[in-house]
Amino acid sequence: MGGTAKKAVAPWVRTRLRAAPGPAIALVLLVLLTSALGAAFPRAVDTYEDRGLRHAVRTASAGQSVIELTTDLSDHRIDPSRRHEYARPALMAERYRKAEELLSDGLPADAPQSAYGVHTIEPFIANDPWLPRPDGLPPRFSLSTQSALPEHSRLRDGRLPRAGAATVTGRTGAVEAAVTAATAKSLKLKVGSTVHVGSPVRRGSLAVTVTGIVEPRLPELSYWSYEPLLRTPGLRFEPTSGAPVRYWVAALLLAPDAAPAIFGVDPSPELYWRFAPRPDAFTAAGLSGLRTRIASLEHGPGLARMRAEAVPDVNVDSRLDDLLASYSGTLGAIDPVVAVAAFGVGTVACVVLLMAGGLAAARRGAELALLRSRGGSVRGIGGRLLAETAVLAVPAAAGGWGLAALLLPAGRALPAALASGAVALIACCALPLRAVYVHRRPRVHGGRDDLVHARPSRRRTVAELTLLALATGAVAALRRRGAGTGQADHLVSAAPVLVGVIAALVLVRLYPLPLRLAARSMARRRGAIGFLSLARAGRSPATAALPLLALLTALTTAAFGGSVLAGIADARERASTLVVGADARISGPKALPPSLADAVRKAEGVREVTPVLIDYDLALRDREGSVSLVAVDPESYARLARRTGLGAFPAGILERPGDRPSPAGPVRAIASPSVAGRLGSGTTRLTTSAGNFEVRVAAQRPTTPALPDEGFLLVNTADLDRPVPNTLLVTGDGMDTAAVSAAVRDAGQGAEVKFRSEERAALADSPVQAGAGRLYTTAVAAGAGYAVLAVLLSLLQTVPERRALLARLRTMGLTRAQGRRLLVLESLPQALLAASGGAVVGWAAIRLVGPGLDLGELAMAAPRRLEVLDALGVVQLRTDPWSLLLPACAVVAIAAAVALAQAWWTTRLRTTTELRAGDAT
Numbered sequence: 001m002g003g004t005a006k007k008a009v010a011p012w013v014r015t016r017l018r019a020a021p022g023p024a025i026a027l028v029l030l031v032l033l034t035s036a037l038g039a040a041f042p043r044a045v046d047t048y049e050d051r052g053l054r055h056a057v058r059t060a061s062a063g064q065s066v067i068e069l070t071t072d073l074s075d076h077r078i079d080p081s082r083r084h085e086y087a088r089p090a091l092m093a094e095r096y097r098k099a100e101e102l103l104s105d106g107l108p109a110d111a112p113q114s115a116y117g118v119h120t121i122e123p124f125i126a127n128d129p130w131l132p133r134p135d136g137l138p139p140r141f142s143l144s145t146q147s148a149l150p151e152h153s154r155l156r157d158g159r160l161p162r163a164g165a166a167t168v169t170g171r172t173g174a175v176e177a178a179v180t181a182a183t184a185k186s187l188k189l190k191v192g193s194t195v196h197v198g199s200p201v202r203r204g205s206l207a208v209t210v211t212g213i214v215e216p217r218l219p220e221l222s223y224w225s226y227e228p229l230l231r232t233p234g235l236r237f238e239p240t241s242g243a244p245v246r247y248w249v250a251a252l253l254l255a256p257d258a259a260p261a262i263f264g265v266d267p268s269p270e271l272y273w274r275f276a277p278r279p280d281a282f283t284a285a286g287l288s289g290l291r292t293r294i295a296s297l298e299h300g301p302g303l304a305r306m307r308a309e310a311v312p313d314v315n316v317d318s319r320l321d322d323l324l325a326s327y328s329g330t331l332g333a334i335d336p337v338v339a340v341a342a343f344g345v346g347t348v349a350c351v352v353l354l355m356a357g358g359l360a361a362a363r364r365g366a367e368l369a370l371l372r373s374r375g376g377s378v379r380g381i382g383g384r385l386l387a388e389t390a391v392l393a394v395p396a397a398a399g400g401w402g403l404a405a406l407l408l409p410a411g412r413a414l415p416a417a418l419a420s421g422a423v424a425l426i427a428c429c430a431l432p433l434r435a436v437y438v439h440r441r442p443r444v445h446g447g448r449d450d451l452v453h454a455r456p457s458r459r460r461t462v463a464e465l466t467l468l469a470l471a472t473g474a475v476a477a478l479r480r481r482g483a484g485t486g487q488a489d490h491l492v493s494a495a496p497v498l499v500g501v502i503a504a505l506v507l508v509r510l511y512p513l514p515l516r517l518a519a520r521s522m523a524r525r526r527g528a529i530g531f532l533s534l535a536r537a538g539r540s541p542a543t544a545a546l547p548l549l550a551l552l553t554a555l556t557t558a559a560f561g562g563s564v565l566a567g568i569a570d571a572r573e574r575a576s577t578l579v580v581g582a583d584a585r586i587s588g589p590k591a592l593p594p595s596l597a598d599a600v601r602k603a604e605g606v607r608e609v610t611p612v613l614i615d616y617d618l619a620l621r622d623r624e625g626s627v628s629l630v631a632v633d634p635e636s637y638a639r640l641a642r643r644t645g646l647g648a649f650p651a652g653i654l655e656r657p658g659d660r661p662s663p664a665g666p667v668r669a670i671a672s673p674s675v676a677g678r679l680g681s682g683t684t685r686l687t688t689s690a691g692n693f694e695v696r697v698a699a700q701r702p703t704t705p706a707l708p709d710e711g712f713l714l715v716n717t718a719d720l721d722r723p724v725p726n727t728l729l730v731t732g733d734g735m736d737t738a739a740v741s742a743a744v745r746d747a748g749q750g751a752e753v754k755f756r757s758e759e760r761a762a763l764a765d766s767p768v769q770a771g772a773g774r775l776y777t778t779a780v781a782a783g784a785g786y787a788v789l790a791v792l793l794s795l796l797q798t799v800p801e802r803r804a805l806l807a808r809l810r811t812m813g814l815t816r817a818q819g820r821r822l823l824v825l826e827s828l829p830q831a832l833l834a835a836s837g838g839a840v841v842g843w844a845a846i847r848l849v850g851p852g853l854d855l856g857e858l859a860m861a862a863p864r865r866l867e868v869l870d871a872l873g874v875v876q877l878r879t880d881p882w883s884l885l886l887p888a889c890a891v892v893a894i895a896a897a898v899a900l901a902q903a904w905w906t907t908r909l910r911t912t913t914e915l916r917a918g919d920a921t
Contacts, residue, residue, distance in 0.1 A: 013388045023360060027389070028396045030356055030789075031427045034349050035400025037782055038419035041342055041775070043404055043411030048771020049284035049331060050410060055767050056327050057279040057320075062222035067107065067297070067318040069099055069273040071311055072121070080267065084170045084260035087118045087145075087271060092256070096147075096273050098310040102302075103275055106286075106293040112151075113222045113276035118259040119144035120266040123229075123249050124197045127205075131195070132188055132248060137238055139187060139248035141197050143208070143266075144230060145259040149178065152223050153214035156181055158191035160212050163257030170263035177252040178212040186233045187250050189213075195252065197265055206265050208252050222276040227251075273311070277320065285412060287328055294321045333857035334772050337564060339493035340849075341779035344557025347497045348786040350426055351550040355793045357389075357430020358546065361438060362797055368435050372442040381439065385432040390424075397424035464505045471498030496845040500556040503841040504549040507833060511548075515829065529822050547794035548834055554787030555838025555887050556845050561780035562883025563846050564855065568773060571859040571875040576760035577644050581705035582610070582729035584737070586744055588751035591724040596751065599743035600728060605735035610636045611725035612706050613717060615688055620678055627675050627711040629688055630704065631723050634716055640705050640729055647701030654698075654716040666694040670714040676700045679713075691721030705729060763860045772858055784887065791895050795827060795902060802826075802902075823903035824896060831895035835888035842884050850877035 017024050057065050073083045085091075096116045100109055123140035131139050150160060161176035168175065179189055189195070189210050196205040216224045216231055224231040233250035254261070262269045282290065296302035297316045307314055361368070371381055401420035405413070474495035586592070586600065597609050613631040620627060634651035642648040649670055656665055666683045676697045683694045695715065704712055706727065717723035730740065737755050744753045764770055806819050814822075855875040 013384075013391055016388050017391070023363070024392055027356060027360075027427070028392050030353070031393045031396035031423060032400045032403070034353065034427075035397040035420040035423040036403045037349070037400075038346070038423050039401045039404035039416035040408055041779075042415035042419060043408040044771070044775050044778075045335075045338065046283070046285065046411030046415075047408055048767050048775070050282070051771065052330075052766060052768030053282050053284050053287065053324075053327055054279040056323060057277060057282060060323050062226035062276070064319045064323050065277055066222050066226050067103065067109075067275045067277065067294075067316065067320060068226075069275075069306070069311060069314045069316055071271050071314045072268045073271065073313075083267075084263040087259035087262070087269075089147075089256040089259070092116055092118075092147075092259075092271070092273075095311050099273050099306060099314075100275065102306055102310055103297075106290060107275075107297075108278045108281045109275040110222075110278040114274055115147050115223055116271075116273040117144055117146040117256065118262055118269050118271050119146075119227075119251075120262060121268075121270050122266075124265055126195045126197050128194075128196055130188070132186070134235065134247065135245035137245055137247035139250065140236075141195060141208075142229060142249070142251045143177075143197065143206075143254055143262050143269075144227075144251055145254045145256045145262070146223075146230065147256060148223075149214070149253060152217055153178075153180075154217060156213045156215050158210070158212035160214075161253070161255040161258070162211075163255045168258045168260045170260055172206075172258075172261040172264065174207040174209065175254055175258045175261045176211045177208045177254050178214050179210055179250070179252060180231055181213055181215050182232045183250045184210075184213045187248060197252075206261060208254070210252075214253075222274070226274055271311075284331065287324060287331075291321055291324050291328075294318060294324070330768060330857050333854060334768060336493050337853060337855065337858055338772050338775060339490065340496055340564075341557065341561050341776050341783075343490075343494040343497045344500075344553060344560065345779045345783040345786065347501075348550050348554045348557065348783050348790070349423075351546055351553065352786050352789050352793065353423070353426045354430050354434075355546050355550065355790060355797075357427070358434050359793055359797045360431045361434040363800075364435070365438070368439050369442070372439045378436050378440055382432040382436045385435055386428060389431050390428045393424050393427035397421070397427070464502075467498065467505070468502050471495065471502050474498055495849050496556050496560050497553055499845045499848065500553040500838075500841050501549060503556075503837055503844075504552045507552070507837050508548060511830075511833060529818055529825065547790045548830065548837075550790035551787055551834035551891060552838050552841055554783045554790070555834065555891065556842045557783040558780050558787075558887040559839070559842025559880075559884045560845055560849075561776055561783070562887075563850075563877055563880040564776060564858075565773070565780070566880035566883060567855050567875065567877050568859040570878075571855060572760050572763045575763055575860060576756045577646065578703075578708040579759045580754055580756040581646070581708060582640060582644065582731050583735055583756050584730035584732075584740055585754045586728040586730065586740075586751055587614075587754075588726055588749050590749065591726050592728060592749060592751060593747055596743060596747040596749075597725075597728055599747070600730055600740055603736045603739035603743065605732045606730055606740070607732040608636060608639070608730070610640050610729040610731075611717075612637070612727040612729055613690060613720075613723055613725045614706060614727050615690065618686065618688055618713065620675075620686075621684060627678075627713060628707050629686075629690070630706045630712050630714045631690060631717040631720055631725075632706070632714065633718075637705070637714075637729075640731060643731060644705050646708055647704040649699060649701060654714070656716075656719065666696040667715050667719040668698040669695045670699045670701055670704070671697045672704075672711050672713075673700055673702060675711045675713050688720075690723055693719060769858060769860070784890075787887075787891060788894055791831070791891065792898060794830070795895075795898055799902065820900065820903035824899045827895050827899035828892070831892045835891045838891070839884045839888040843879055846877055846879050850879075853877050 073086055093116075100111075100114075103109055120142045123142040125138050126141050127138050133139070158178075161178050163175070166172075177195075179187075184190060191210055191213060193210045195208045195210070197208055198205040219225065219231050228234070229249060229251045230253065233248055235246045236249050237244040237246055293302065297306065298318065298321075303314075303316055306316065368381060372378075397420045400423070401416060404416055404420075586596070592611075597611055600606060601609050610633065613629075615629040615631075617626045618629040632654075634654040638649055638651040647670075653670060654668055656668055671679060679695070679697050681697070683696045685694050686692065695713070701714075704714055706712070706714075706729065717725075735755075737757070740755075741753055744751050764773065802823060806814070806823070809822075810819065853876065855877060859875055
């Protein structure tokens, strides 16, 4: 028998995977899906936060986002006669490049929208008699040499200005300039016009000849909008002893080479370098560093370096930090709410992974017990199980991470990798740890391990009390300081989940008591199915705490998330109603023609049109400020107020006693509380554009559809001499907005229409609000899916035992119908317990946590949020009945359906298959 011995034993992992390919594939799919969801969550958060930040910067006005460097050459060490040399284009361009290089570290500039130049700080008078003078005052012009004018404008007439062959200095008496088309139209300028800009520091004036009229290419972007005077002239007011008088202010665009001529008009003009930030370079993760960088540029080391390397004595100014601070506050309010959903679905996913490991351990219980009885070590068995699980879980988790990265290419890689790693770790350790714990000692026969006979250990009691203390502390902290404190507090955000965990542990302890009582009562009845189902439900394994925990957490998350989504929708609905006052609002600067109301009534979907007269400048006798007079038709307007829920009132309140057309007594009015306090309980004589009358406050309402957030006085149009409406409030379902808009356009009169549906959509147009809402919806749906999976796993765990039981009972005369009914009734107690407990826990979590959450930031996008939050108040979380009842009923229905399908399949199997000699019982 020579030669070396060959290994006759096949590798353990390959053998086990080939022996049970079905469970292996199921584990791979579960880990792949969970890893993908876990990795996708932080990447989705990064995606919508980054998009929101870039959207906020991109849509902000130039005054809020541009970083401006300025210097006025006021340093006494500079020779006054040589100051104009600092405005030469070559030196200005060189300093622009150096400043841009310094800013590129954290604040990259959008070069096409950045500019530099020289301009007069204050405009100077032009006394040319042909220039327009609205109230007799001559216009004033500022001089500017902004760079890159040809790239940012289209030449409509003439040519662009040039400096000429001679070198321009502060003593140059004539230069060329271009003006925009809006400036040329308002100031009556044309090619060849010469404007003489006067100055108190020089004899005579600077003659500026218009050589070209240009049209801005992108007038809304920062090149033209940071200093709007470059693009559009404006009227300013000069205060006088009487009424203020107006005068024009405009800008003349000189050639950059002509910048020294400005020093002849203004000896200390301002040199500026304006950098528009590039929004696509900003990320929410770098928000803190970005704000630090801006602070350093304005008042710290960044400013010192800018002065040393780029522009001496420069000042840096920007309102970008205010914009970033506002956005940071928005994230601080939204992140804790989103974290609640993350903790909820994450907990359910972890429990399902643990249940999958427990199911695998139960399925292989006999095999592992045999290995232990034949000398297998705990370490060896655990290592083999870990190896065969890791072979499946680790590649599946990596694939889930890759899938999340493919679907969401933006976002940080590390948090997603950590989430996928956590999923892989739990999936790998669930089976080995469960098997090691159960088989830590060799066992010949397993005793009863069910809820009725299980006795909680002291360690379990201590663990449960610890969780109770954590949940209590989290809820107390949330109610005391709120969740929107600037950052997501993980303990506070986990409060609903901790409440669900405690409820699950308590229900598991209390679960046997009602089963015992119900079983005793059923034992006295004639039928055996009810008693057997309750007895079987009571013999559920003690590990049933895991599926119960999964169901309760999923139901709590669904109820909490559904209430959040319902609260957001309700807040947007109320906010849009406050803004519009009806389904549509048509308003004009003056009286609307009667034909407009008739045309709107003909539009499809319009139910009612309520004409309203609003006088925004009604002066009261105390002269403390004007209020708004609202004249309405009582019947129509009362229906509108009831429909919108804004200050509902009986129409008879506005009716005066007596017979028309000459009723007796003062005009009856409904006033806001502030106006009612100013008018008092007596009568007041009012003078309005619609007539003079005496008024008495008959009722108070905090709000009204026409003016929901202002001081108002509501009267009957029949009591006025000239009740000509200037506003139409339109209601209707499925309104044809295009037809209504067309009717408004055809009517002319400068009328504008505003639709409630458009206002509601505008409240959610921010990427932050929209992304957070989608993420929350996805989290709730994922939690519901894991809850269904938990039900399936809990039923699959007892499949062998149920088959054996049903086979024995079939030999004793149990029919197929009775067997199916038995299996369905056996699964209902735990489902009913989870459903009722989940509904109660969800309600309790909302009641406990709700006062600490403000959904205003999540519900409304800036800048609309600022317009309605004062009137709307704090948007608190409220219980949504459908979010409580629908998931609970769905759990019972799913459990019954799965049990029924399992019972149907089980009763079709041959009885002899389950009663083979030697099988486990």
